Amino acid sequence: MTEWGRCLRACLGTLGISAALLLAFLLAVDPYDSGKFGILGIVGVDDRNTVTASASRARDPNFDSAIFGNSTALLLNPIPLSQATGLRFVQLSVVGSSPTEQLAVLDFFLRYHAHVGALVIGADPGWCVHGPGEPPRPFPYWLYDTSTLGYAGRLMSGAAIEHALQRVSIGLGLRPRKDPTGTFNPEDVWPVGQFFAKNGPADPLPASDAAGRDVFPEVEKLDRVIKSLPADVPIVLLVPPTFAPTVPQPGTLQAEEREACNRALQKLVAGRPHSNFVNYRVDNALTHDRANWLDFIHYRPLIASKISEGIAASIRLGGAAKIDF
Amino acid sequence: MLFNDYPFLLGFLPAALVIYRLADPYPQARIPLLVLLSLVFYGIGNPPFILLLVASIAVNWLAAQAYRRFKIPVIITAAIVLNLALLGVFKYSNFVLSNVGWLTGAPMPHVDLGLPVGISFFTFHHIMYLVDLKRGKAPFYALDRYALYISFFPQLLAGPLVRWSEVMEQFGQKVYSPGWQRSFAVAICFITIGLVEKIFLADRIAHNIDNVYAQAFYGPVTNGDAWSALAFSFQILFDFSGYTDIAIGLGLLFGVKLPFNFNAPFRSVSIQDFWQRWHMTLMTFLRDYVYFPLINARILPRRFLPWQMHAATMITMMLCGLWHGASWTFVLWGMLHGAALVVCAVWRRYGPRLPSIVGWALTVIFVLATGVIFRAGSLQSAWNIFQGLAYLPSLERGKHLLSLLIVPAFAFALPASQDIIAFLTQRPRPWLFVLAGFALLVILLDLGERNVVGFGYFNF
Numbered sequence: 001m002t003e004w005g006r007c008l009r010a011c012l013g014t015l016g017i018s019a020a021l022l023l024a025f026l027l028a029v030d031p032y033d034s035g036k037f038g039i040l041g042i043v044g045v046d047d048r049n050t051v052t053a054s055a056s057r058a059r060d061p062n063f064d065s066a067i068f069g070n071s072t073a074l075l076l077n078p079i080p081l082s083q084a085t086g087l088r089f090v091q092l093s094v095v096g097s098s099p100t101e102q103l104a105v106l107d108f109f110l111r112y113h114a115h116v117g118a119l120v121i122g123a124d125p126g127w128c129v130h131g132p133g134e135p136p137r138p139f140p141y142w143l144y145d146t147s148t149l150g151y152a153g154r155l156m157s158g159a160a161i162e163h164a165l166q167r168v169s170i171g172l173g174l175r176p177r178k179d180p181t182g183t184f185n186p187e188d189v190w191p192v193g194q195f196f197a198k199n200g201p202a203d204p205l206p207a208s209d210a211a212g213r214d215v216f217p218e219v220e221k222l223d224r225v226i227k228s229l230p231a232d233v234p235i236v237l238l239v240p241p242t243f244a245p246t247v248p249q250p251g252t253l254q255a256e257e258r259e260a261c262n263r264a265l266q267k268l269v270a271g272r273p274h275s276n277f278v279n280y281r282v283d284n285a286l287t288h289d290r291a292n293w294l295d296f297i298h299y300r301p302l303i304a305s306k307i308s309e310g311i312a313a314s315i316r317l318g319g320a321a322k323i324d325f
Numbered sequence: 326m327l328f329n330d331y332p333f334l335l336g337f338l339p340a341a342l343v344i345y346r347l348a349d350p351y352p353q354a355r356i357p358l359l360v361l362l363s364l365v366f367y368g369i370g371n372p373p374f375i376l377l378l379v380a381s382i383a384v385n386w387l388a389a390q391a392y393r394r395f396k397i398p399v400i401i402t403a404a405i406v407l408n409l410a411l412l413g414v415f416k417y418s419n420f421v422l423s424n425v426g427w428l429t430g431a432p433m434p435h436v437d438l439g440l441p442v443g444i445s446f447f448t449f450h451h452i453m454y455l456v457d458l459k460r461g462k463a464p465f466y467a468l469d470r471y472a473l474y475i476s477f478f479p480q481l482l483a484g485p486l487v488r489w490s491e492v493m494e495q496f497g498q499k500v501y502s503p504g505w506q507r508s509f510a511v512a513i514c515f516i517t518i519g520l521v522e523k524i525f526l527a528d529r530i531a532h533n534i535d536n537v538y539a540q541a542f543y544g545p546v547t548n549g550d551a552w553s554a555l556a557f558s559f560q561i562l563f564d565f566s567g568y569t570d571i572a573i574g575l576g577l578l579f580g581v582k583l584p585f586n587f588n589a590p591f592r593s594v595s596i597q598d599f600w601q602r603w604h605m606t607l608m609t610f611l612r613d614y615v616y617f618p619l620i621n622a623r624i625l626p627r628r629f630l631p632w633q634m635h636a637a638t639m640i641t642m643m644l645c646g647l648w649h650g651a652s653w654t655f656v657l658w659g660m661l662h663g664a665a666l667v668v669c670a671v672w673r674r675y676g677p678r679l680p681s682i683v684g685w686a687l688t689v690i691f692v693l694a695t696g697v698i699f700r701a702g703s704l705q706s707a708w709n710i711f712q713g714l715a716y717l718p719s720l721e722r723g724k725h726l727l728s729l730l731i732v733p734a735f736a737f738a739l740p741a742s743q744d745i746i747a748f749l750t751q752r753p754r755p756w757l758f759v760l761a762g763f764a765l766l767v768i769l770l771d772l773g774e775r776n777v778v779g780f781g782y783f784n785f
Contacts, residue, residue: 003753005507011513016763021767153331157773313596 006237026155031163035059036148037111044177046166048093052159055143055180058109063090064117066109068102070277071095072240072297073122076311078181084312087117090225099218100126101139107227108144116277118234118274118315124297126262127218153322179188186303190294199295201242201281206257213257228267234274234315237265241280241303241325243296243320244287265303278323280307286325329523331772337366338575345579349501356497363478367443369528370410374441381411382472385451389458393465401459405452413446420651437538442513443482445648447475447599449610454489478640483568484584492581500580505751506651508577510758513659514746515574517761520768522567526735529703529728538700541709551713556729558696559736565604570742574651586743586744591692591736594684596665597673599692603742607645612764616641634660635670639663649699654707658699665691 001009022044032037033045033056047053058066065087067076078089092105102121110116154160168177185295190196222280226235239262246256262279269275292300306325313321326333341362348354368375386591388404413421415582418436426433446537454474459464466489473496500508537554540546546554569586576583579709586606593599596705600608620630620638640658646659670739674678678689701707720726739745 002506003755004504004510007510007753007755007758010504011510011765013760014759015765018763023764139652154773156770158770159774161770171373250583 005218007296019189021086022064022161023152023156026160026164027152027271029164029167031155031160032056032143033059033142033167034151038152040168040171042167042171044170044180045163046175046178047172048178050181050182051097052091052140052143052163053178053182054094054105057153058105059112060090061112061179063088064108064115064181065089066092066112067120067122068109069093069240070097070124071124072101072124072299073120074184075186075244075301076122076308077183077185077301077304079183080243080305081120081308081311084308085118085315087315089118089120090180091184097121098127098137099221101141103221103225104141106143110225110229111146115156116229116233118236119229120236120238120311121222122220122240123237123265124137124162125201125203125261126238127222127265128216128257129218130176130207130212130215131205132217141237163232178292184299186298192300193245193291194195195290195293199297201297203248203257206253214264215262216261216264219261223268223308226272227321232273234318235269235272236311236314237269237308238277239281240280240297241282241287241299241307243290243293244283246296247283247287247294258264272318274315274318276319278307278310278312278314278325280325283325284325297320314322326366328568328575329520329772331769332369334772341366342671346501349499352497355499356473358555359496360469363473363476363481366478367481369475371442372435373376373439377411377441377444378447378476381408381447381451382475383468385455386468389455389465392458394718398451401455405455408448408455409449412444414438415444417647417651418458423517434577446484446486447481450475452488452614453486457489466493471511473535475502477576477579478755479572479579479581479583480583483565483572484606485569485572485584486608486610487583491584491750493582493627500581501576507753508580510753511746511750512574512577513578513758513761513765514551514750515570515742517574517768518742518746518762519567519570519572519574521764522563522570524567525555526568526728526732527560527562527564530556530563530732533726533729534560538702538706541701541706541713542703545709546713547716549713549716551710551716552718553726553729554700554710554713555693556694556733557700559591560731561696561699562587562603562736563732566742573743576672585741588741589739589744591689591733592685592728592740593682593688596669596674598661598684598693600662600666607648611641611645616671635667638666638670651700652699654702654704657704658695661695661698685693750766 001227027037029042030040032047033042034050035055045053045056057063065082065085067078067081067089069091073093074091074093076091076093078091081087082089092109094105097105106119106121113213134154136255140154145151166175170177180236207215229235242309248258258281262277266277269277286303287304292303310321310323310325313323326337328334344362345355345358348358348560364375364379367383367630371498384407385404387401392400415438418438422436426776454463454471458465470493474487474493477496479493480487486603492587501780537546537550537556540550541554573583573585584606588602588605590599593602616637619640620634625633640663642659642663643656644659645662646655646657649655649658697710698704698707701710718726
């Protein structure tokens with residue numbers, strides 16, 4: 001072999017061997033605790049990012065029930081909900097997620113739980129789009145889908161190495177795992193008394209004609225998932241509240257659109273035992289009080305606890321539940 | 326398909342290398358196979374336009390054959406006009422329509438044809454060959470060799486612009502002949518350095534300045550960030566220089582030496598010097614096929630030849646601007662550079678000699694300022710950036726701004742990548758290639774984040 005041949009071999013050998021060793025390490029650790037790989041028996045993650053952290057929590061056998069949605073459902077505390085219902089709730093809401101992304105997490109949760117205690121889904125305005133919805137954004141579907149090969153292919157990244165090192169630290173007892181329930185207290189970040197006049201509800205564009213008003217592609221996808229579940233699985237669909245001045249005014253096109261979406265969501269759980277649809281996007285004393293809000297769509301624990309009471313009542317009594325809000 | 330994404334680096338490229346290695350012992354198979362691989366490369370990324378590329382090759386080759394048979398120059402002229410018309414339809418339709426609408430006050434439709442990636446480059450390749458054929462400088466070639474000249478995948482999408490005479494005889498040569506390992510080692514250096522330029526220099530700058538230009542769309546940038554917008558010229562340098570270096574490396578892997586395109590342009594001491602170092606293959610094309618014909622044409626009396634030369638410079642640079650995009654801001658950018666070249670030429674003749682450091686500083690300031698016009702998309706946005714320069718740079722973003730200092734430092738201090746590679750590969754150094762292996766791993770890890778950003782010159 002020539003000297004230059006040795007150079008080529010040095011380059012390709014270094015690349016190939018180091019890549020293979022790194023991939024073997026990542027597969028052994030399973031950086032996101034996805035359950036697709038991992039032979040070291042490390043449990044949990046130390047990940048603040050709900051986009052990637054939800055996989056580990058979603059497959060945790062200590063839970064049988066889950067809350068799905070985006071940041072407007074993340075504010076619901078699963079611990080009191082578990083205490084009120086006797087079920088074991090985990091928080092699986094993903095900040096900034098679209099309905100399609102939430103369905104990917106829901107599908108992942110269902111694959112790991114043969115028995116489901118209850119499902120709570122926070123249906124923000126993103127569910128009410130009449131068309132294909134927002135253009136796709138980067139979301140790690142590879143983490144939540146069924147392909148192990150696709151997952152392995154995405155592990156060669158700086159982020160995966162960082163997560164793997166965090167998991168090794170957890171395994172060695174050098175750092176604790178994040179709270180497996182996924183509880184998020186907004187007042188850890190936004191102290192009481194602060195209000196930011198931003199983040200108005202992202203109500204979708206109205207339908208171009210009357211016929212299109214009752215067409216909700218995202219709701220139809222959820223319908224298919226719900227129909228695939230056993231009839232005795234309680235499901236609570238809720239529309240998260242928004243700051244009162246942003247609630248659609250009766251008689252407006254916006255209110256008609258909201259009502260149409262509410263009807264479509266209500267149909268999904270109509271007649272289903274221990275299931276309910278609750279629209280919390282109403283104008284009342286609670287939603288009027290600025291002290292209950294971080295911004296226009298993110299509420300503080302007082303409202304969250306009221307919603308949790310409504311969820312617990314719905315799981316007990318279904319559509320007959322009395323919602324105190 | 327991008328040179329900086331997994332499907333190319335881990336899929337197409339290794340497959341193409343293995344297939345070509347198998348075909349290399351068979352001389353008759355080499356060129357057709359490379360044509361096929363190139364069409365697959367183009368077709369994967371641009372399925373609707375693969376037929377356009379194939380038809381473009383066929384029509385131009387047939388025109389050359391007809392000229393060979395009938396010796397009627399108008400055939401070549403018609404083919405060139407057809408090429409320019411095709412480029413015009415895809416690239417300039419909306420520009421022309423909007424200007425006609427503006428002039429006449431009549432509403433004009435918006436034509437949504439899409440822009441076939443690489444059309445500017447393969448059109449110019451056709452023109453270079455056809456003009457030289459008409460001048461009696463170029464021979465006739467078989468269809469497969471001509472098709473490879475137009476479609477050779479390392480250069481197809483964004484150049485470098487290659488004269489037929491530079492590559493035609495290289496096509497079909499045996500790649501795996503004695504010494505191929507050195508070529509491949511050099512190729513790895515080019516590809517590695519090109520990827521580093523793109524991912525760790527150009528994209529880092531883009532990450533910092535894209536939002537500043539987005540802000541400028543809505544109004545003056547008064548938070549001190551306008552200064553960072555000046556770094557666009559460094560971004561486009563490392564974006565395009567990175568692309569070209571990867572293309573040169575890929576060419577070497579298939580036995581073809583492509584021309585260099587950049588020669589440390591931010592070390593230029595005048596704007597003339599700058600244009601001899603920046604996008605050199607485009608400037609060679611414009612010089613040979615636009616500028617020289619304009620100054621050689623008997624338009625003005627001999628005593629006015631300097632004026633004719635200055636006018637030719639202005640026209641050439643305005644066309645250069647228009648080539649970059651169908652917008653008056655690109656034309657203005659070209660006009661400013663043309664004017665600077667004229668001023669520079671006049672100064673060299675009549676003015677005092679400037680110290681090199683002054684020439685360098687003036688050149689850099691001019692290039693950075695005109696880069697804002699090039700990038701801003703509208704004169705208003707550019708003006709919003711320039712107004713923002715009245716505010717001191719914001720240091721609040723701290724470490725995020727480091728790239729805005731480090732990347733320009735590389736542009737000022739380092740020699741051209743081909744010179745760096747020539748130095749590094751003077752003799753075999755296995756340890757250096759161990760480092761290259763690690764560098765490639767880091768690059769692949771970075772690409773694994775899936776933040777792949779397309780090359781800027783695909784848009785031109």
